[in-house]
Amino acid sequence: MRHIKNMRWTKYFIPTLKEVPSEAEAVSHRLMIRSGxxxxxxxGAYTYLPLGLRVLQKVQNI
Structure with missing residues (x-):
């Protein structure tokens, strides 16, 4: 039997922004920064935050 560990969104570090960054030109870039x-x-250097890294890993597993 496989055990699945549940995680709560409240435990994640998700720093969202209300304002659109001025240096972001592409819509996808603006959304990724705003959503954390x-x-x-x-x-020119960006890093994935925990939620972004999880999304990237899930897309790679498809």
């Missing part, structure tokens, strides 16, 4: 999937580290 990625964060800008330096000019």
């Amino acid at each position: 999937l990625i964060r800008k580290l330096a000019s």
Whole structure:
């Protein structure tokens, strides 16, 4: 029997933004930053936040 570990959304680090970042040109880029999937580290360098990394792994498993 396989046990599935339940996680609550309240335990995730999801820093959402209300305002659209001015440097983001593409719609997808704006949405990923606003929804807390990625964060800008330096000019042209971004990192995946925990939720974004989970989404990326699920897409790769398809």
